[in-house]
Amino acid sequence: MNFAALQDAVVGESVATRWADAVMEWEVVGVEYDHAQGGVCVCGKTGLVDLFTIVNQRNGALLFPIGSVCVNKFGRSDLDQEVDVLKRFLHLREAITAREWIELTSEYFSRALIRDLYDQGAFPPNAWNGGDGWGDCDFLLKMFNKHDKEAITAAQNRKIRALLGTIKTFVLADERLM
Ligand SMILES: [Zn+2]
Known part of the structure; x- marks a missing residue:
């Protein structure tokens, strides 16, 4: 990646004129998976696979595509976490569309991803969670x-399968994944 080109692209679309201030104006809003690896980052790097979109919260400017390596250069841990979670979501969506058997393991999930699902409203309140989606999220985090996965009871497994079904529907409709 070309750091000077990245700085030019970002500062050029920001309200602030200094890099250190400009990076504070941006949020990650989505990601797209490019099977053909044809993406060219705003810094000029070719061969991007995960194409992120970032939006400036102060002037509405949009930069696309930008690679995760360049987002990491912003030096903001909140953006780094968002990028990691969205990458995992992409992987999960690919697995769902490929009709893989999804399990509640680190191959598909992370604690941050499960929490993000809750933040995004993937667990709506209903009769099974006592009207509070946090119960579903908390249950999945515990499982x-x-x-010792052998210690998970048959009833707990049924609940996990039901919630994974809810998550699949949510991920396929997630507008952040383009
Ligand atoms: Zn780049």
């Missing part, structure tokens, strides 16, 4: 953290 995900269990080292």
Whole structure:
């Protein structure tokens, strides 16, 4: 990646005129998977696979595509986490569309991803979670953290399968994944 070109592209679309201030204006809003690896980053790097879109919160400017390596250069841990979670979501969506058997393991999930699902409203309140989606999220986090998967009961497994079904529907409709 070409850091000077990245700085030019970002500062050029920002309200602030200094890099250190300009990076504070941006949010990650979406990602697209390019099978053909034909993406060219705003810094000029070719062969991008994960094409992120970032939007300036102060003037509405949009930069696309930008690679995760360049977003990481912003030096903002919140953006780094968002990029990681969206990459995992892309992987999960690919697996769903490929009709893979999805399990609640680190191959498909992370704690951050499960929490993000809750933040995005993937667990609507209903009769099974007592009207509070946090219960579903908390349950999945506990099951995900269990080292001894054999200790998961049949009833818990049924609940996991049901929630994974809800998550699949949500991920396929997630507008952040383009
Ligand atoms: Zn780049």
